[in-house]
Amino acid sequence: xxxxxxxxxxxxxxxxxxxxxxxxxxxxxxxxxxxxxxxxxxxxxxxxxxxxxxxxxxxxxxxxxxxxxxxxxxxxxxxxxxxxxxxxxxxxxxxxxxxxxxxxxxxxxxxxxxxxxxxxxxxxxxxxxxxxxxxxxx
Amino acid sequence: xxxxxxxxxxxxxxxxxxxxxxxxxxxxxxxxxxxxxxxxxxxxxxxxxxxxxxxxxxxxxxxxxxxxxxxxxxxxxxxxxxxxxxxxxxxxxxxxxxxxxxxxxxxxxxxxxxxxxxxxxxxxxxxxxxxxxxxxxx
DNA sequence: AAGTTAATGCACTTCCATTGCACTATAATT
DNA sequence: AATTATAGTGCAATGGAAGTGCATTAACTT
Ligand SMILES: [Mn+2]
Ligand SMILES: [Mn+2]
Ligand SMILES: [Zn+2]
Ligand SMILES: [Zn+2]
Numbered sequence: 482x483x484x485x486x487x488x489x490x491x492x493x494x495x496x497x498x499x500x501x502x503x504x505x506x507x508x509x510x511x512x513x514x515x516x517x518x519x520x521x522x523x524x525x526x527x528x529x530x531x532x533x534x535x536x537x538x539x540x541x542x543x544x545x546x547x548x549x550x551x552x553x554x555x556x557x558x559x560x561x562x563x564x565x566x567x568x569x570x571x572x573x574x575x576x577x578x579x580x581x582x583x584x585x586x587x588x589x590x591x592x593x594x595x596x597x598x599x600x601x602x603x604x605x606x607x608x609x610x611x612x613x614x615x616x617x618x619x
Numbered sequence: 620x621x622x623x624x625x626x627x628x629x630x631x632x633x634x635x636x637x638x639x640x641x642x643x644x645x646x647x648x649x650x651x652x653x654x655x656x657x658x659x660x661x662x663x664x665x666x667x668x669x670x671x672x673x674x675x676x677x678x679x680x681x682x683x684x685x686x687x688x689x690x691x692x693x694x695x696x697x698x699x700x701x702x703x704x705x706x707x708x709x710x711x712x713x714x715x716x717x718x719x720x721x722x723x724x725x726x727x728x729x730x731x732x733x734x735x736x737x738x739x740x741x742x743x744x745x746x747x748x749x750x751x752x753x754x755x756x757x
Numbered sequence: 758a759a760g761t762t763a764a765t766g767c768a769c770t771t772c773c774a775t776t777g778c779a780c781t782a783t784a785a786t787t
Numbered sequence: 788a789a790t791t792a793t794a795g796t797g798c799a800a801t802g803g804a805a806g807t808g809c810a811t812t813a814a815c816t817t
Contacts, residue, residue, distance in 0.1 A: 495814080
């Protein structure tokens with residue numbers, strides 16, 4: 482059994498051919514991807530299958546979903562230490578308004594947020610929009 | 620000219636009957652509302668008109684759009700001091716996973732976020748999901 | 758190998774955002 | 788006041804993405 486299949490199995494996801502390929506595809510990316518992006522990479526596979534593959538990955542803590550404010554869900558592999566399933570991994574995300582790419586800034590954790598009395602936080606989403614390093618030319 | 624019409628005029632929005640009514644409706648709310656919510660309040664008006672009214676309000680800095688992670692855009696009147704047009708008003712938003720309501724926490728400003736070299740921030744969106752004070756019973 | 762369970766593919770649906778175009782109201786000009 | 792120009796409104800239609808039902812196929816269990 483190869484590396485990827487082992488990772489899937491560890492997360493209780495049966496390593497089918499499709500899933501392995503999707504995982505590989507995600508591992509190649511350095512940005513978060515939309516379902517449509519994955520679809521384009523696998524023209525032969527059905528959208529629904531890819532959709533459910535990603536959803537399964539999400540449920541099992543293999544990827545996390547990112548709402549970058551574009552209205553299109555993005556997905557990215559979780560980092561080795563990430564515990565999305567239990568408690569959300571609280572790094573921030575950056576969406577470039579120039580190249581439209583969304584990246585995980587896994588080193589940049591979300592600061593503690595104070596809330597008014599009576600409010601209970603379960604999850605925090607912090608997205609910074611602006612110009613990425615690739616586009617700002619530095 | 621009444622209060623509302625004056626506010627609209629100040630923001631360079633011509634105070635039509637429809638716009639005045641929509642403003643009134645928004646002023647009544649204590650939570651952010653979706654276009655569909657506004658639609659329900661004005662069964663006689665067309666959805667498109669309401670849509671464009673809200674968009675106009677947004678462009679002119681009368682309301683700000685909120686992406687609360689539900690996939691449905693919410694809108695709320697800007698506070699008197701808010702300068703959305705120039706620089707985004709950086710308060711945080713709270714979305715209750717129980718009652719599904721989204722509120723502006725205008726007193727809670729978004730902290731300064733540090734970014735890696737080369738990244739330039741233009742806008743920050745911070746949404747906390749959890750249980751609101753009304754639902755937590757305190 | 759037979760039976761059971763899970764994954765996949767296709768078709769279809771729903772929901773919201775958005776646009777084009779005709780019509781109407783408002784404002785400006787003569 | 789009548790005419791012209793501009794802006795707002797309503798209807799119809801489109802588009803994009805998420806999600807579901809069901810039949811088929813593949814994978815695992817015994
Ligand atoms: Mn991430
Ligand atoms: Mn707000
Ligand atoms: Zn960029
Ligand atoms: Zn609530």
